[in-house]
Amino acid sequence: MEAPTDRWWPATEAEAIAEQERIRRAADLTSPGPAPGEVRRIAGVDVSYDEESGLTVAAAVVLDAGTLEVVEEAVHTGRGGFPYVPGLLAFRELPGVLAALERLSDPPELVVCDGYGYAHPRRAGLAVHLGVLTGLPCFGVAKSPFVFSHTEPGPARGDSSPLLDERRDPPEVVGRALRTRSGVKPVFVSAGHGIGLEHACAHTLRLAPRYRLPETTRGADGLGRRVLGGITGGRREPRGAARR
DNA sequence: GCGACAG
DNA sequence: ATCTTGTCGC
Numbered sequence: 001m002e003a004p005t006d007r008w009w010p011a012t013e014a015e016a017i018a019e020q021e022r023i024r025r026a027a028d029l030t031s032p033g034p035a036p037g038e039v040r041r042i043a044g045v046d047v048s049y050d051e052e053s054g055l056t057v058a059a060a061v062v063l064d065a066g067t068l069e070v071v072e073e074a075v076h077t078g079r080g081g082f083p084y085v086p087g088l089l090a091f092r093e094l095p096g097v098l099a100a101l102e103r104l105s106d107p108p109e110l111v112v113c114d115g116y117g118y119a120h121p122r123r124a125g126l127a128v129h130l131g132v133l134t135g136l137p138c139f140g141v142a143k144s145p146f147v148f149s150h151t152e153p154g155p156a157r158g159d160s161s162p163l164l165d166e167r168r169d170p171p172e173v174v175g176r177a178l179r180t181r182s183g184v185k186p187v188f189v190s191a192g193h194g195i196g197l198e199h200a201c202a203h204t205l206r207l208a209p210r211y212r213l214p215e216t217t218r219g220a221d222g223l224g225r226r227v228l229g230g231i232t233g234g235r236r237e238p239r240g241a242a243r244r
Numbered sequence: 245g246c247g248a249c250a251g
Numbered sequence: 252a253t254c255t256t257g258t259c260g261c
Binding site (some may be wrong): 008046047052084085087089090092113115116119120125126140142143144145146147187188207 | 248249250251
C-alpha cells in the first residue's frame with residue numbers, strides 16, 4: 001500500500017478553513033504531555049523556499065534531548081504547493097514536513113514547530129495540525145506575535161508573559177511570550193497536540209540554552225537552507241570556508 | 245473596502 | 252520566507 005492521505009492540500013481557502021475545524025476537533029488540547037526528561041528524541045522541522053525556482057525544502061532534525069546533539073536529519077524537496085496565507089500556513093508547510101519526517105529511521109517522541117499551535121484564529125495552527133496528522137506530541141515556537149498581544153516579559157532568561165487573543169470576547173490566553181536569553185526579544189510559545197503550554201515552555205528553555213531560538217529550529221532551518229543553497233546557488237561557499 | 249497578519 | 256555588510260556589545 002502507499003502513502004496515507006498526507007500529500008494533499010485544499011483547493012480553496014474556504015476548504016482549508018473547514019479542514020482546520022476538523023483538525024481542531026480531532027486534537028488533544030488537554031494532555032499535559034511529556035515533560036523534559038521523559039523524551040529522548042526531539043525533532044525540529046522547518047521549510048525553506050526559493051522564489052525563483054519555486055523549490056521548497058522541508059527539513060527535520062532530531063536532537064538528543066540530553067546533549068542537544070544532532071542524531072538524525074532528513075529533508076524533502078518539492079515545488080509549488082499551497083500559497084502563504086496568514087492563518088493557513090500549515091497547508092503550505094506540512095506536506096513537505098510530513099514527507100521529511102517519514103524519512104527518519106524512527107519517529108521522534110516530540111516535535112517542535114517553527115510557528116504557532118493553539119495560538120491561532122481557529123486554534124488549529126501548524127503544531128496542532130501536525131500533531132493530529134502524525135499523532136506525535138507537538139508544540140510551536142514562533143518568532144513574532146502574529147495577531148496576538150502581550151506585555152513585555154521580565155528581562156531575565158525564563159521570564160514570560162501571557163500571549164492573549166483579544167479578538168475573543170473574554171480575551172483568552174493562547175500562549176506565552178518567553179524570554180530564552182536575557183535582554184533579547186522573547187519567543188512565542190504555544191501548545192499543540194498532546195502537550196500543554198507548561199511543558200512546551202519547559203522544553204523550549206532546555207532547547208535554547210544559548211541562543212534565542214531552540215536548537216531544534218536552528219538545526220532544521222540551517223539544514224533546509226544548506227540543501228536549498230546547494231541546489232540553487234551551488235557556487236558560493238560559506239564566509240570563511242577554505243577554498244580547495 | 246483597507247490594513248495587519250506565523251513563515 | 253527572502254533580500255543583505257557592517258557594526259555594536261558581551
